[in-house]
Amino acid sequence: MTQTAPSSGPVTTADDAGRLSDLILQLQEKGLRISGPLERRPGGAGPSDAGMIWVEGSPVTVPVDAGYVGDSPYEMLSEDSGHGIYRDGVRLASATPANRPQFYDLSTADGTPYWKLALMHLDSLASTVLQTCAYWGNDDQCRFCGIGVSLDSGSTVKVKRPEQLAEVAVAARDLDGAVDITLTTGSTYGKDRGAFYVSKCGQAMKEASGLPVEVQFEPPTDLAVIDTVRDRGIDSLGIHVESFDPQVLARVAPPKARTGIERYFETWEYAVERFGEGQVTTYVILGMGEDPELTIEGCKRAVDIGVYPFIVPLRPVPGSLMADAVPPAADYTERIARAVAPELVRRGLTADKVAAGCARCQACSALGSLERSIQLGMPSMPGGIPARSAS
Known part of the structure; x- marks a missing residue:
């Protein structure tokens, strides 16, 4: 089942939930730079320009193709096991890109x-x-x-x-x-x-x-x-x-x-x-x-x-x-x-x-x-x- 939430699961503490909401808000404003393949919705009547990822086990859609995304300080990078979201070289969260259904x-x-x-x-x-x-x-x-x-x-x-x-x-x-x-x-x-x-x-x-x-x-x-x-x-x-x-x-x-x-x-x-x-x-x-x-x-x-x-x-x-x-x-x-x-x-x-x-x-x-x-x-x-x- 390729689209179920990653095993890490959603956050379980108030501090973690607060940090996650802050990150989601920033990603949805500025977008996420990516360098590899990612399941996305480029346009149309749904979540438009949407890269589909799980962030710390929570589902998130973020802009990935709009022109302003090139200036985003946020990027998703491959790691030894999985992916992470980084800003200025600092790892902020785990990320799991959605697979092609x-x-x-x-x-x-x-x-x-x-x-x-x-x-x-x-x-x-x-x-x-x-x-x-x-x-x-x-x-x-x-x-x-x-x-x-x-x-x-x-x-x-x-x-x-x-x-x-x-x-x-x-x-x-x-x-x-x-x-x-x-x-x-x-x-x-x-x-x-x-x-x-x-x-x-x-x-x-x-x-x-x-x-x-x-x-x-x-x-x-x-x-x-x-x-x-x-x-x-x-x-x-x-x-x-x-x-x-x-x-x-x-x-x-x-x-x-x-x-x-x-x-x-x-x-x-x-x-x-x-x-x-x-x-x-x-x-x-x-x-x-x-x-x-x-x-x-x-x-x-x-x-x-x-x-x-x-x-x-x-x-x-x-x-x-x-x-x-x-x-x-x-x-x-x-x-x-x-x-x-x-x-x-x-x-x-x-x-x-x-x-x-x-x-x-x-x-x-x-x-x-x-x-x-x-x-x-x-x-x-x-x-x-x-x-x-x-x-």
Whole structure:
């Protein structure tokens, strides 16, 4: 099982958890220089420009191909046994690069390579089931999104069929140790916004593999759609607002701005009643010029109703409308995450309780390691509102 966590396991002391979260924040800002082969996700609608590694046993995705990475002080070097992450010649942590998944060598009966249907993100199997979006290529296109980039590159197919994905899920579980499934979709103009199809795919994959499934979609116009998703056996939902700052949404994601932040809260409350606290999550992207006070306030309000705000630094997607942006400073991301992590711990909504999806994985965020540092006894750092970060 090539993608399971290394035997060193996650950190077990508060000090170690704190050092790990600091390192993850720095790597996600500055990137990691590498000199050998590394399983990566170069672009598209997932963790973009992502080198996939385990750092001290914890899953981490870091920029490896962006132009600014060449100036990073962090590099991964081979050692007598394994790899290490170094800065200025000083070893900071052990590192285990993810291997190329074995199931990538297989194809469906009609000749479609499995890797065009779903990808391994460390220990999570992920797919965009509809690789088109009603907003792509027009004035509504979300500036941070790259859903059309993968399709144009020929690295995926437009529509993944449930029976194909079920086949892949079994192979990823058996050959590469996949522990959950994360499915997203381009939005449609229908009342379900794509929820019906993505949950149909998730149902087929779960029935075939037994793995827990998260599906991601926009707030449907009819909230009863969420009941159908639940009845299909889906474990977790990702309904992503992206930013709690209305001005940022209007600039970077016009359709989400028209939906309105209050509609997201209405949808989350409905979903939490059906899926349970901690099983409804939302992406919160930092570094797009958002007001940090609004961001922290929105995250805390989400936590209060049982929603997990998955805080991530902007990861510019090559080929997207924000391709020339850079991630926010690590201290900006850290201070917002440190204001939210204690609230998650207090409410019992920590990442280890999420059944499936991005918040379960935590590879694109330092939030999970901050939660562990609090749980293990590290005092929370003083709060305070950081200065606004612009992309």
